[in-house]
Amino acid sequence: MTGNHDALGANPDAEGALTRAQGFSACGFTAGIKESGLPDLALLVSDHPATAAAVYTQNQSTAAPVHISKAHTANGSLRAAVVNSGNANCATGEQGLADAREMTQLTASLIGCEAEEVFVNSTGIIGHYLPMDLLRSAIPQLAPASDGGADFARSIMTTDTFQKEAVASFEANGVTYTVGGCAKGAGMIHPDMATMLAFFTTDAPVAAGALESCFRFAMDRSFNMVTVDGDTSTNDSSVILANGAAGGEPLSGASLEAFGSALLDVSTALAKMMARDGEGATKRISITVSGAKSWNDARDVARTIALSPLLKAALSKYDPNWGRILMAAGRAGVPYDLDQVSIWISDLCVFDGTATGVPEAEASQKTQGDEVFLRMDLGQGDAEATAWGCDLTEEYVRFNADYVT
Known part of the structure; x- marks a missing residue:
């Protein structure tokens, strides 16, 4: 990875990540x-033309551009992605589908x-028609450049407070390849991709x-x-384009594993x-x-704990209420023996079959930084997530009571 991608906020070392690959x-x-x-x-x-793969929202109230992009990515090849923010083009009927198609036609002509x-998508407020007069004027003016990745990332933002960009490189068969990506999303975030958008590029031949396979795994x-809030967006989509511009034979074996790791x-x-x-x-x-016992079990428990509004609210006020971790885990649908369970808040074991007696004030100190680390061991196997x-x-x-894009 380039730079500190474990940072809590934007990473300046990754600016323009989407166009770092050859x-x-x-542009934005x-x-x-x-x-x-x-x-x-x-x-x-x-x-x-680039090899392409994509995953999409499982929300049944699917936005118009998602329907169009699903059809366009079915053949596994793309040249471009066009995205607007400020309007989701969702719940817009046949007109919405026609507008999404027209966005792709305008882009193709350009x-x-x-x-x-x-590939086309939209993000923003639901239930409004796209202002196609503005898009018909704007799309022909777009001028993509090799240093335009940051402008792309900035232009897809809605309620985001910073651009989300990351980049990695790897070597295979004597060639250095790049994987870059950007994403948007801060609310209506509970992806279930079988208002979050993500775009990836690589110059590796895949x-x-x-x-x-690699994309779905990642x-x-x-x-x-x-x-963030348990709500799966109508527009969730993630797409990758692999154009092979750095050269070499299609990746396989250890080289393909290196790509998957970078992605x-x-x-x-x-x-x-x-x-x-x-x-x-x-x-x-x-x-x-x-x-x-399995990664799927670990995933289900971890996601259920992360979703708990009671736990999330407690941690906002530095309350190390580990009972809320147990409560949430217990409704994940994964059987376990409570006597075998242990829970940590950072490096403090607060539960090991029974309460360990860690003073509340000491545990509270572990919740007061920019990131809280929780761990629950089910005592059943070796899998984790x-x-x-x-x-x-x-x-x-307050924000969502007043929200308008």
């Missing part, structure tokens, strides 16, 4: 969709490709089947392990940034569940 260009633009006047239109372009080679262990590093860094940027949050919560969330504060309620 053969990619991007102010089309006028947002009343704030902030950038609200972004374009990513590969110099030539860069010289087929509309079916363009065959379609291998890319799909998404399951990064974005699908994050929760997981980047996606995990972005996921952790998203958890820290939760609306109204003051701290990130990292929950590791170990000693499980980590989920990330954030505390729940009064500011979250």
Whole structure:
């Protein structure tokens, strides 16, 4: 990884991550969709057709652009991604579908490709038609550049307080390859990808089947392990383009594993940034569940704990109430023997079959930083998984009571 991607906020070392890989260009633009006047239109372009893989929201109230992009990514190849912020183009019927298609057509005309080679998405407020007059004027003006990755990342933001970018490199067969990514999301975050968007690029040559496998593995262990408020967005989408611009033969074996590791590093860094940027949050919560019979069991328990509003609220006020960890874990649907369970808050074991007697004040001290580390061992096996969330504060309620993009 380049720079400190475990940082709680933005990482300046990764600025422009999306276009660090060879053969990619991007840009951001102010089309006028947002009343704030902030950038609200972004374009990513590969110099030539790229192998592509994508995962999408499982929410049944799926936004129009998700339907279009699902069809466009079915053949495993893309040239570009166009995204607007400030309007989700969701619950907009046939007009919404037509508008999303037109966005891909306008983009295809600009860069010289087929509309079916363009990924499209939108993020923002639900239930409003896209202002197509603005987009018809803006898209032909887009001018992607090799140093435009940061502008892309900035233009997809809605309630985010900082850009989320990460980059990694790896060597395979004597060639150095790059994986870059950016994401947006701070609220309506509980991804279930079978208002979070993520984009990845790599100049490594990766065959379609291998890319799909590596991408789904990384998404399951990064974005699908994050929760802010338990609400799965109508527009959740994550896509990767692999254009092979750095050369070499399609990755396989150890080389493919190196790519998968770099991709997981980047996606995990972005996921952790998203958890820290939760609306109204003051701290990130990292929950590791170990000693499980399977990774799926560990995942289910970790995600359930991370989602608990009672635990999140307690931690916002430095209350080390480990009983709320036990309560949440117990409803995850994973059988375990309570007598075999142990719980840690940072390096303090507060429960080991029974309470360990750690003074509350001492445990409270461990919850007062920018990140709280929790661990629960089920005492059943060797599998473990980590989920990330954030505390729940009064500011979250105020923000969402007043929210308009």
